[in-house]
Amino acid sequence: MTDRSDADDSADETPSIAPEALAERLRAGDPLTVLDVRDRDEFERWHLTGEGVEAVQIPHMKFIQAQATGDVADLAADLEEPILVVCGRGEASAHAVDLLRDAGVDAANLAGGMDAWADLYVARELEVDAPATVVQYDRPSSGCLAYTIYSGGEAAVIDPLRAFTDRYVDDAAERDAEIRYVVDTHVHADHVSGVRTLAERTDAAAVVPEGATDRGLAFDAMTVGDAAERSSANPASQAQQDAAKLRIGDATLTVLATPGHTTESISLRLEGGDAETLFTGDTLFLEGVGRPDLERGDDGATAAAEQLYETLRDRILELPGETTIAPGHYSDAADPGENGTYAARLETLRDRLAALSMDEDEFLAHATSDLPPRPSNHERIVAANLGLETVDEETAFELELGPNNCAVAD
Known part of the structure; x- marks a missing residue:
């Protein structure tokens, strides 16, 4: 799932997908689980949709809490992989991706977040x-x-x-x-x-x-x-x-x-x-x-x-x-x-x-x-x-x- 067209290949870099690549996947109707870590009101106002898209909202705070308890994998237990994680600017979602991948979950970040998506x-x-x-x-x-x-x-x-x-x-x-x-x-x-x-x-x-x-x-x-x-x-x-x-x-x-x-x-x-x-x-x-x-x-x-x-x-x-x-x-x-x-x-x-x-x-x-x-x-x-x-x-x-x-x- 990872798109590295806008990123170098350093080992410590959060895997990400560029907005342009996301647009192509949505146009193709490819199945995609989108995990939105913004607050509920932001999610309800506007979130990623499309044929084949399953959008789920879990606030970033829950990932911070799960990091402390070691229960990160449980947050994604019911989600189909691979998972695209999104937030407003791509920062909180990058943190969530790192935690998910450390827990063995196939996840990637939307580079630049929903702001970058709106700018495409x-x-x-x-x-x-x-x-x-x-x-x-x-x-x-x-x-x-x-x-x-x-x-x-x-x-x-x-x-x-x-x-x-x-x-x-x-x-x-x-x-x-x-x-x-x-x-x-x-x-x-x-x-x-x-x-x-x-x-x-x-x-x-x-x-x-x-x-x-x-x-x-x-x-x-x-x-x-x-x-x-x-x-x-x-x-x-x-x-x-x-x-x-x-x-x-x-x-x-x-x-x-x-x-x-x-x-x-x-x-x-x-x-x-x-x-x-x-x-x-x-x-x-x-x-x-x-x-x-x-x-x-x-x-x-x-x-x-x-x-x-x-x-x-x-x-x-x-x-x-x-x-x-x-x-x-x-x-x-x-x-x-x-x-x-x-x-x-x-x-x-x-x-x-x-x-x-x-x-x-x-x-x-x-x-x-x-x-x-x-x-x-x-x-x-x-x-x-x-x-x-x-x-x-x-x-x-x-x-x-x-x-x-x-x-x-x-």
Whole structure:
């Protein structure tokens, strides 16, 4: 189990696995026992999950006590080996690993702990039929996906995370590309948006859906209509943003209003070639559809679900079946492609997802019943993303830890 890619092979070193290697194992669904030595409240708020993962919480203090009594092996007596031990920063878990291994238990430490896991951000190229290169950014700790589209020396970033602003800037510089637009598909409730910080770092245009202003947007940003006017391509009004186009080099992004998850949600169509790519934000996922209760609460969930049903039926499902759907999130239930990216053809999702073939009454019941817990701190995250609350980097990092929970699973 031990991964020594980031470590030397000295005999006294605690065996460890790097976050990158852990991500690959979780993606493969390999059986894994995760022993979390953080306190119970930290564990319940956020812990490692995945197909094949059995997560167990035993606080570090119990290991300290067992070290004194010589009963360390008893703590792991019921656990399947090998065991991955985790904590916040990888220090308490390293101590627990050393004790377990001294007791003959096959255990390894998550290098850097859950903080390092949250910092992991993987970039992979998405296969598209367009005069552009699309990079999908994957944050395995939360399932958040973002995208950068490169064409003709220009770039647009879709749904950036504030925590990884430097990554987008550095990657664009490596490709000798100027970031022209940074776009949010909606007001996010699960992570702190990087639209403002990335725009400030690069002089790119910060672009938001028209309806973001109705939700109380409190910082300077272009609506998609304004951005389209600046590019002199099919300007859109506040009331009608469909067909607004953003030019990136030789590529074109066309806006499609897709309300339901939120009132202002949009999707972006990358045109060119024989098959288009649709960046759906939180409207349509590989394993479900967007939940309708985050903006308007339980009382407004049914009306939002009605809007989402119309969006799916009359807008997205009317697109060609070969359209590639590139979502804003994924969960443990999603299967990555051979190259590790999360995307699927629309025709595949039509066959796979029952929600896409339900009648309206079935869909409304499905979309408003048995919803998972709302994302942690979603109200403060929305306030931060509208510019109504200022949060520093450390606070932002803490606010968005944990699963996104923005989907209604199929």
